[in-house]
Amino acid sequence: MSIEIAGVSRRFGDFVALEDINLSVPTGQLTALLGPSGGGKSTLLRIIAGLENADAGTVEIEGTDATRLPARKRNVGFVFQHYAAFKHMSVARNVAFGLEIRKLPKKQVAERVAEMLRLVHLEQFADRYPSQLSGGQRQRMALARALAIEPSVLLLDEPFGALDAKVRKELRDWLRRLHDDVHVTTVFVTHDQEEALEVADQIVVINKGRIEQIGTPDELYDQPASDFVLSFLGPVTTLGGRLVRPHDIEVTTSPVPDAVPGTVSRWTRIGYEVRLEVTPADGGDPILVQLTRSEALHRGLSDGASVWLRESASVNGAHSPVPA
């Protein structure tokens, strides 16, 4: 295990940011800390980096107790949401910073910087200043700067949070591919479940200062440990008193056993997808249903149609009753 966190707690005044966190981050994997804003995930990342102190508990990095070690001695690469580019230095100087601090010979620094810039596809921007780069380029520069020092672990705090949707998607794919090449133990913080599901090997769901669940994207999605995890990882709706995913609902136009009868009260088409709102016959909140357009047409669904809803047989998830 590359990072071992044991019994870590942190308060800010009365606010409990983290409470008794225990976590092992496996070597060479890409781990996502996922949760809503203010849930404590960034604080945990900063405690691993040494940018924040824990009130209690220990942090071990690659077998060394780092709890009392200052940030500069942890050999950790940190990437900030807003890039933290050194604005008065060229791209190359930014990347060279950690190496110059380590007093590496000039030739070696130049070689390593060139290598890093190739890795993040910024070779032709070496002499530019951060203000002359786009957001995505700045973040790649920050990544090169963090990786240049050959860190034991790479920590990214909402790395794509400040970028627009398209660039975010590109960088996300690119980070995954980069990680497959470089294999440095990586922990990244995100509040975007899609980002975590798509990129991470392991996801740690953090809410209100506690770990809700740890698992692979599949495990979390298919076997959520709590309603919180279920609802945070994707859309949910209430069917027959249980939380289910809208796309896990089977729709039929004739009565079937154990199904909830209702009427299609709203029909929205978004590309290949159709979203229905079904008002149950016994009243109550509308049930959301997601299905593909061809499926909807095949079943002869239309606005105002009478339908019967039940959970798809294929679903093997652990579903919990809706709290009263």
Next chain:
Amino acid sequence: MTSNRLTRYALRTIVLVYLGLLIVWPVSLVAKNAFADGVGTFVDSLTEETTAYAFQLTLIVAVWAVVINTVFGILISVLLVRYTFPGRRALSALIDLPLSVSPVVVGLALLLAYGGTNGWFGPALEDSGIQVIYATPGIIMATAFVSLPLVIREIVPVLTEIGTDQEQAARSLGANAWQTFRRITIPAIRWALVYGVVLSLARSLGEFGAVKIVSGNVVGQTQTATLVVEEKYQNFEQTAAYASSFVLAAAAVLALVVVTLLRPAHAESASTVGATLATPLPTEKDPA
């Protein structure tokens, strides 16, 4: 559209006339009077022994005051922006005090604290051979006091704006506190710092009230350039007074011009540097 353009021209005219009547015209009169009796007289009145000495003293005092204020200004700014502690807001308000208190009061206060015969610290310092009041250290203190906020008020907004991300990034890349300060913080605030230093220098060269009290105004010993201006003026040596005034004004203008030329047009923090220039400056560059 037309009324818009009218407003614009009207505004421009009002501002230009106001600045012209208040600043440009009077200052240009100083220049004109300084050279009224020809360049020869101008040079003579400046190279006269006591005047030359006074300018030398003013320069020494200004340089010391600026050095002291730069070092302490950076320290205080970092303390104010990067740390929270009880009384931080009070400290921030206190730093503006020298801008609002009359320099004469500053001089009297220093006299009470460091006066050689009955000041609070004065006698003890005098016993150990350090004379503060009626000597150069007192003049430096008074000058440093009145120009204290200028460096701080330039640096604080820039430090606040750049935040702590860059400094934390440097730490995580292995830099210690000093390396972070020297390689990241100082370059990030450099233009604000230059601006603050130049303003302090201009202010220090022109300080009059506080210096007059603590210096004792001894000709050839503790008389600074501004005190020479006053004395010459009162002794009906108008041309000499205007000559010295002109040099003081020219030095201040030159400093500001140099900074404006030095600063790259696309400086990162251009938006914030100089933002506090609007702070009232109780200058007394022309005592007459």
